[in-house]
Each structure stands twice: as C-alpha cells, then as structure tokens.
Amino acid sequence: MRRASAALAALLLAAPVLAGTREVELRLPVRPKLAAAGQERVYVGPFMRESQGDEGSVQLGFDVAGEFERYLRRLLRKETRFNIIPSIEGVRPSSSDSLAVANDSEFWRQLGTQAQVDFIIAGSIDFQVQDRSGYKTEEYVSPIDGRTYYRQVLVEQTGFAYDILLNIYDGRTGKLVLQEPLKDFQERPERNFDEFTGMFANLFALENRLIGVFVPRTVKSKRLLFTP
C-alpha cells in the first residue's frame, strides 16, 4: 500500500513535466565539407596502403587500397552527380611517403591536367584485421547450490580497424583543398572472420560519413515543444 502511494506520488510529481511537453522530430540539413557545385569532373585515386606494423594484425590476401578506390568510385557514381572519370592505367603516387605525396602539388597538377578534372580524390588507407580472441571472466550461478562463481570463458572475436585519410586536390593547381580523416573500429563475434567481408561491412558503416564529405545530407533530431 505504501509502495503504491509512493509510486502515485512520484507519478503526480512527474506528470506536469511529462504532460507539459511534446516531442517533435526535425530533419536538419548537414552541409558537405567540400565546396563544390556537385557536377564537377572528378578523378578517384591513387590510394596508398599505410601499415602501422602492429604485431596483432593479420596479413591480408587482397589489395586494400585498390579495393577501396574501386568502392569509392562506385559510391560516388551512385550517390553524387559528379562526373567520375575512369582510372588511368599506370598512375602511381610520386613517393611512398604519404605526407610528401600530399604536398607534391606538381604531381597532382599534372594528373589533373592529364585527366582534365576539377578535383582529385586520393589519400591513404590503413586496414587491420585483429584476432581479439581471449579469455574473459564471466559470472556463473551454479544450478546445484545456487551460488555465484566466476569462470574463464574463451571469447572468439575478430576486430576490423580502419584509418582512412581522404585528400582532395584541386585538379588545376594541384593544391590540397580538403583533408578528411575517417576512423572506424568494429568487432565480429567470430574467430577468423572473413577479412574481405569484414572490410566491406566496415565500409558500409562508414558510407554515410564518406558521402557527407561531398554532398549535403539531412539528419533527424528530436526537440521538445511546451504545451500550455
């Protein structure tokens, strides 16, 4: 009885707050980070693979930079109105040092002239597959005596980490106009989870952020309106 009256009192106290507001959902615009009209000629690539040499990482059996480049080209064709120029055979970064490549405006200017484009989207990518399996402590209630014990269980997990740096260059001057870092980490509850599937699962999660660099988006957000 006492509990019921306490609950009623709490409800009565909360009632003005709950009854006095109405939640509404707004769709708000998010501007792109790249200043573009949206119909420019764009060249995608070359991307470099950057490896941090982490001991826990697994050797990959495919070309991460090439796959990312192909994926990004397809994504931009689908989601933007940019005129994506087909890739030119034999284009390689001028150096293996990503910082030096980013500052080599002469290289990007030449590529822009060759491809006749307004923007060049290039950069570096680091993708790591990590075996994160290990023993973890877990609570266990014995069905025999009902007591709680702690036990070690083997948790099999594979981690996928992305570190992408998108560099966008002006195709006419070769100058870097935008640099956008994108990082993501995901875990899969399975050991030796297929690295190729894992890579694309991560990329799909990043898709919205990637697109947001180039085209405007809308986000949903909730607000409270007061009622009299």
Place this chain on the structure above:
Amino acid sequence: MTRWLLPAAVALVALTACSSSGSQSLSAEDEMRFGVDAGRRGYWQEALFRFERAIAKEPANGEMLNNLAVTQEALGRFDDALATYKDALKAEPKNQNIRRNYARFAEFYSSYARGVRPKAEANETR
C-alpha cells in the same frame, strides 16, 4: 487510410479558419496550443505564426520562446533560432527542457556552421 484523412482535413480546415478569422481574441495559451498542434503535424509556417502571436502577448515567456526557437530550426532559420534559444534561456535559465533543446541545437549548429556552402547556394545568396 481514409480513417486518418478525414480528421486531418477537419483539423487543417479548423487551423486555417482560426488563422484567418476571429484569432484576435485568442489568448497566448490558445495560440501556443494551436502552434504545438501545427508543429506536431509538420505545419511549421503555421506554428511560427502562432508562436509569434503568443510571444507578442507574453514576450518574457521562456517556454513560448523555446517553441518559437524549435520552429525556426524546423524552417531552417538557424541564426534566428540561436538568438531565440538564448532569449528563452535568459527568461528561464534553469529549465532543463530548454537547456536540453539548446544543447542539441548547439551540437547541430556548430557542425552545420563548420560545413561549407555548396558553390551553387553561395552564388544564389550573392
């Protein structure tokens, strides 16, 4: 489907009728109620009209100012919304719901302001 269409149409007609005639005598609370109803249905221009009228009657009412700020946000008038949220907080600095709305708006507004205007949009405003 038709079950919803009829009440919606009646409500719309009622709202339109209210905005065109006899609304001079409505109290600030009535204006606010109509505004909230319009906002919930997505008729933000109507909500703006209502909240502005309500505020004309009670200029220091933080809750009404909050509603006006939300409406300005919904209509894309973000600079106005920022100023109105500030006024609402000035009127009711301890109101948790206004603070919550303002925090969410500020988060959005800072990222929106960081983004660049597309070239076409920038040219249009010149």
